[in-house]
Amino acid sequence: MAKTSSVEKNNRRRKMVKQYAGKRARLKAIIxxxxxxxxxxxxxxxxLAEMPRNSAKTRIRNRCEVTGRPRAYYxxxxxxxxALREMSNQGLIPGMVKSSW
Structure with a gap:
């Protein structure tokens, strides 16, 4: 499980990107x-340079919705x-079965 502060920071970035998306798009179109x-x-x-850095879409980190893990993300x-492996072993993901040979 990832630190909750990291997950919340990423959520704040997502919110800020959504908030400034229109303004950023207009400025980029002019540029x-x-x-x-x-x-x-x-x-x-x-x-555009004066706008907050966290309002850029590239600052968002893809994180697991279940655990908050930032790597090995589908x-x-x-x-x-x-998380995918654990949930599929428990049978929580439809159509996915445990593979063994």
Whole structure:
């Protein structure tokens, strides 16, 4: 089980990304626009740099929904390999059976 502070920090980042998503998208559109004047593009770049770092989507860490483990994460199932194995052995995941040979 991961530290609850790490899990909560990641949850705060997710919330902040959602909060600033529209503003970031508008500023990035201005920056990438070739038709906008260079001064306007530079001003947008400065505003983007002033925004909180944790409002960037790349700062979010994929963590297991069950244990909070940050590594060995399956995106499709939103859980780590250890939690997946444990739950499948208990028969909690439909269609998944224990493999042995």
């Amino acid at each position: 990438q626009s070739k038709t906008a004047p260079i001064e306007e593009r530079f001003a947008a770049q400065l505003k 995106r499709k199932l939103k859980m780590s390999r250890l």
